[in-house]
Amino acid sequence: MSQTPFPDPLALAGRPPTPAEAAAWLEPDDLGQLGRLLAAAGAARQRWQADAVELCAIVNARSGRCSEDCAFCAQSAHHHTDAQVYPLLSATEIAQRAERAADCGALRFGLVTSGKGCPSGRDLDEICRALELIVKRGRILPCASLGLLNAAQARRLVEAGLRRYHHNLESGPSYFPSICASHAFEERVETVRVAQQAGLEVCCGGIVGMGETPAQRAELAFAVAELAPQSVPVNFLSPIAGTRLAHLRPMGALQALAALAVFKLIMPQAQIRACGGRAQILGDLAPLMFLAGASAAMTGNYLTTQGPQSQRDLAVIAALGLRPVLPPREE
Numbered sequence: 001m002s003q004t005p006f007p008d009p010l011a012l013a014g015r016p017p018t019p020a021e022a023a024a025w026l027e028p029d030d031l032g033q034l035g036r037l038l039a040a041a042g043a044a045r046q047r048w049q050a051d052a053v054e055l056c057a058i059v060n061a062r063s064g065r066c067s068e069d070c071a072f073c074a075q076s077a078h079h080h081t082d083a084q085v086y087p088l089l090s091a092t093e094i095a096q097r098a099e100r101a102a103d104c105g106a107l108r109f110g111l112v113t114s115g116k117g118c119p120s121g122r123d124l125d126e127i128c129r130a131l132e133l134i135v136k137r138g139r140i141l142p143c144a145s146l147g148l149l150n151a152a153q154a155r156r157l158v159e160a161g162l163r164r165y166h167h168n169l170e171s172g173p174s175y176f177p178s179i180c181a182s183h184a185f186e187e188r189v190e191t192v193r194v195a196q197q198a199g200l201e202v203c204c205g206g207i208v209g210m211g212e213t214p215a216q217r218a219e220l221a222f223a224v225a226e227l228a229p230q231s232v233p234v235n236f237l238s239p240i241a242g243t244r245l246a247h248l249r250p251m252g253a254l255q256a257l258a259a260l261a262v263f264k265l266i267m268p269q270a271q272i273r274a275c276g277g278r279a280q281i282l283g284d285l286a287p288l289m290f291l292a293g294a295s296a297a298m299t300g301n302y303l304t305t306q307g308p309q310s311q312r313d314l315a316v317i318a319a320l321g322l323r324p325v326l327p328p329r330e331e
Helices: 019-025 031-049 091-103 121-137 151-159 185-197 214-225 253-266 278-285 310-319
Strands: 052-062 108-113 141-145 164-166 201-203 206-208 231-236 271-274 294-298
Touching: 019 214, 019 253, 031 253, 031 294, 052 091, 052 121, 052 271, 052 310, 091 108, 091 121, 108 121, 108 164, 121 141, 121 151, 151 185, 164 231, 185 201, 201 231, 206 214, 214 253, 231 253, 231 278, 231 294, 253 271, 253 278
Parallel strands: 052 108, 052 294, 108 141, 141 164, 164 201, 206 231, 231 271, 271 294
Antiparallel strands: none
């Protein structure tokens, strides 16, 4: 039970919340408090996104052997997990995966590679060929999550047709050193700014439930807000055996819904995107994520874990009277 007074989220009247308010809202004591929080976040979603919901899908285009020591990650070479290890998929295979994602109703398709930084040399050439194939078909919007990025790499990706770059902050600055020691929080911020300077939209969020305090969880949301991303993925830690966070108890579904709502109230114009761990953490309460302010979700499988299937997501969206933003029809 929280010992902090629970401010009324419905009394914001359009102003942004304070860090103290956000931290208090992240630990609701009962359904009454959570209900008021969800009502405020849902009103923000209705104002800025109305009834539209975006689905996105990803491909784990290069898996495993990452040099970084991120505590949550099954693909880190510092951990012993069952994650697959394989080199970069071919441009043709990546483009085929994008087609299947479009067939399942995804509007956006993210090309993800393991590793600290953006691939170079032949791997970057192959990624650019994949982007060109996806753009040529015109059925789905291409995104990429390739790690730390420099200006030359960003320009190359833009020339190949990339529309949006994904790079999470993962945690707020005060807790980040507990999660990753092999690179700095500021490097992640700089990558987001490099992508923006190249003309890319950005998808930037993090992971909640990694042992951080409510204040540190709120700190992550405010750090993301400073970067003004178009899309904010909120991931929920589902501890993976073999990682440094395997011992943690997963956060409760009500805490997860509160996190979505708080991110929405801090960034009302952005699309709050429910991503990794939502099936495991939210369980039967997963449809409530849209009432908590989410207007987007990642569908299908994630990098190393299973995710909800798109048909189920589309059925939930329809049952709530919401409207999926569908990819263009093939002519």
